[in-house]
Amino acid sequence: SSGINAEWPLRPGYKLYFEVERIMSVASNNPKSQMAEAYVQKHRIPELFENMTAALIHTQPENAKKFMIKYLETLKMYREEKGDYPAMFTDANITSVFGMLDVTNNGYISMEQYRSALKTLGVKKYNARPDGCEKDQISLNTFLTEAKQGLELSSANFVKLS
Numbered sequence: 001s002s003g004i005n006a007e008w009p010l011r012p013g014y015k016l017y018f019e020v021e022r023i024m025s026v027a028s029n030n031p032k033s034q035m036a037e038a039y040v041q042k043h044r045i046p047e048l049f050e051n052m053t054a055a056l057i058h059t060q061p062e063n064a065k066k067f068m069i070k071y072l073e074t075l076k077m078y079r080e081e082k083g084d085y086p087a088m089f090t091d092a093n094i095t096s097v098f099g100m101l102d103v104t105n106n107g108y109i110s111m112e113q114y115r116s117a118l119k120t121l122g123v124k125k126y127n128a129r130p131d132g133c134e135k136d137q138i139s140l141n142t143f144l145t146e147a148k149q150g151l152e153l154s155s156a157n158f159v160k161l162s
Contacts, residue, residue, distance in 0.1 A: 054122075089121060094147045097121065098140050108137035117143070123150030 040046065052071050061067040097117050101109045109117070111133050118126045127149075131142045 089147070089151060091144060091148075094121070094144055095140065097147075098143050102140075108132065108139055109143065110136050111138065114138045114143060114146075118147060118150055121147060121151060123147065123153075125153055126150040 052068060055071060056064055056067060059067065097120070098109060101113045101117060114130065114133075115126075127146050130138055130146050132138045
């Protein structure tokens, strides 16, 4: 057994997120609850757990606690600009997504495919007008760049230190 409850939504971490949301909404008139909600949102705690849970399920390490510690240490190093952000998708994975969409092998995908693919990868904020959008032809290079930037942004559960 994988240990994953069948009741979990498709995106891991959402169960925790919805439980936090439920607790916060019950006590939303309480100033302490409002402060707690502001704190949770400011520090993007639900996103942190969603990303970490997704990485855990994707990797399925033997020692989950050790993996989570390393994941958080990697985020800290990235925040201090000493390392790469922990990404579940490699350049090869992103290129494969592009290749599946570029069925005619012409080297381009449409804007609709671009938007859909980024959402599928979990990218919530992305460049709405990337290079090639005026011709409805997004190249692999553009897609790779935009996907990596979007994944980095969605994985960055903190404000970078200056």
